[in-house]
Amino acid sequence: MRKFLTKLARIGARVTWCIELLYDPSKGGQGELSDRARAGDHTLVLDTVREVEYRASQLAEDIEIFMTPPEKLPSEPGKPARVEAMARRQAAKLHIFD
Numbered sequence: 001m002r003k004f005l006t007k008l009a010r011i012g013a014r015v016t017w018c019i020e021l022l023y024d025p026s027k028g029g030q031g032e033l034s035d036r037a038r039a040g041d042h043t044l045v046l047d048t049v050r051e052v053e054y055r056a057s058q059l060a061e062d063i064e065i066f067m068t069p070p071e072k073l074p075s076e077p078g079k080p081a082r083v084e085a086m087a088r089r090q091a092a093k094l095h096i097f098d
Helices: 002-023 031-037 043-067 080-091
Strands: none
Touching: 002 031, 002 043, 031 043
Protein backbone atom coordinates (compact mmCIF):
# COMPACT_ATOMS: atom_id res chain seq x y z
CA MET A 1 0.00 0.00 0.00
CA ARG A 2 2.96 2.29 0.66
CA LYS A 3 3.87 2.13 -3.03
CA PHE A 4 0.40 3.30 -4.03
CA LEU A 5 0.36 6.15 -1.52
CA THR A 6 3.77 7.29 -2.77
CA LYS A 7 2.49 7.34 -6.36
CA LEU A 8 -0.58 9.30 -5.27
CA ALA A 9 1.58 11.84 -3.43
CA ARG A 10 3.73 12.28 -6.54
CA ILE A 11 0.65 12.96 -8.63
CA GLY A 12 -0.45 15.67 -6.19
CA ALA A 13 3.04 17.15 -6.11
CA ARG A 14 3.09 17.30 -9.90
CA VAL A 15 -0.11 19.37 -9.99
CA THR A 16 1.12 21.69 -7.25
CA TRP A 17 4.47 22.22 -8.96
CA CYS A 18 2.82 22.93 -12.32
CA ILE A 19 0.51 25.55 -10.85
CA GLU A 20 3.31 27.19 -8.87
CA LEU A 21 5.45 27.21 -11.99
CA LEU A 22 2.73 28.94 -13.97
CA TYR A 23 2.41 31.71 -11.37
CA ASP A 24 6.16 32.05 -10.82
CA PRO A 25 8.16 30.73 -13.81
CA SER A 26 11.43 31.66 -12.10
CA LYS A 27 10.97 28.62 -9.79
CA GLY A 28 11.41 26.24 -12.68
CA GLY A 29 14.69 25.11 -14.10
CA GLN A 30 15.11 23.98 -17.66
CA GLY A 31 12.77 21.94 -19.74
CA GLU A 32 9.59 22.10 -21.72
CA LEU A 33 7.30 22.87 -18.78
CA SER A 34 9.48 25.73 -17.57
CA ASP A 35 9.71 27.16 -21.10
CA ARG A 36 5.93 26.97 -21.49
CA ALA A 37 5.40 28.64 -18.10
CA ARG A 38 7.77 31.47 -18.99
CA ALA A 39 5.86 31.96 -22.23
CA GLY A 40 2.59 32.23 -20.25
CA ASP A 41 1.11 29.09 -21.80
CA HIS A 42 -2.00 28.45 -19.70
CA THR A 43 -2.69 25.16 -21.50
CA LEU A 44 0.09 23.86 -19.26
CA VAL A 45 -2.49 23.34 -16.50
CA LEU A 46 -4.88 21.51 -18.82
CA ASP A 47 -2.09 19.22 -20.04
CA THR A 48 -1.06 18.53 -16.45
CA VAL A 49 -4.64 17.69 -15.48
CA ARG A 50 -4.87 15.25 -18.38
CA GLU A 51 -1.57 13.67 -17.37
CA VAL A 52 -2.77 13.38 -13.77
CA GLU A 53 -6.03 11.83 -14.93
CA TYR A 54 -4.08 9.22 -16.89
CA ARG A 55 -1.71 8.45 -14.01
CA ALA A 56 -4.57 8.28 -11.50
CA SER A 57 -6.49 5.79 -13.66
CA GLN A 58 -3.38 3.62 -13.92
CA LEU A 59 -2.95 3.83 -10.15
CA ALA A 60 -6.59 2.85 -9.60
CA GLU A 61 -6.15 -0.19 -11.87
CA ASP A 62 -2.98 -1.22 -10.00
CA ILE A 63 -4.77 -0.94 -6.63
CA GLU A 64 -7.71 -2.94 -7.93
CA ILE A 65 -5.39 -5.71 -9.11
CA PHE A 66 -3.56 -5.64 -5.76
CA MET A 67 -6.79 -5.98 -3.80
CA THR A 68 -8.18 -8.85 -5.89
CA PRO A 69 -7.37 -12.15 -4.21
CA PRO A 70 -5.35 -14.47 -6.44
CA GLU A 71 -6.92 -17.59 -7.83
CA LYS A 72 -5.86 -20.89 -6.30
CA LEU A 73 -3.08 -22.62 -8.17
CA PRO A 74 -3.67 -26.16 -9.42
CA SER A 75 -1.75 -28.49 -7.11
CA GLU A 76 0.45 -30.41 -9.54
CA PRO A 77 3.73 -28.64 -10.41
CA GLY A 78 4.68 -28.49 -14.07
CA LYS A 79 1.18 -29.13 -15.38
CA PRO A 80 -0.05 -26.74 -18.10
CA ALA A 81 -2.95 -25.49 -15.96
CA ARG A 82 -0.57 -24.46 -13.16
CA VAL A 83 1.83 -22.78 -15.59
CA GLU A 84 -1.05 -20.85 -17.18
CA ALA A 85 -2.35 -19.73 -13.77
CA MET A 86 1.15 -18.55 -12.81
CA ALA A 87 1.46 -16.66 -16.11
CA ARG A 88 -1.85 -14.89 -15.42
CA ARG A 89 -0.60 -13.92 -11.96
CA GLN A 90 2.63 -12.55 -13.40
CA ALA A 91 0.74 -10.54 -16.04
CA ALA A 92 -1.41 -9.06 -13.25
CA LYS A 93 1.75 -8.18 -11.26
CA LEU A 94 0.81 -10.53 -8.41
CA HIS A 95 3.05 -12.90 -6.46
CA ILE A 96 3.46 -16.01 -8.56
CA PHE A 97 3.58 -18.60 -5.77
CA ASP A 98 0.94 -17.35 -3.29
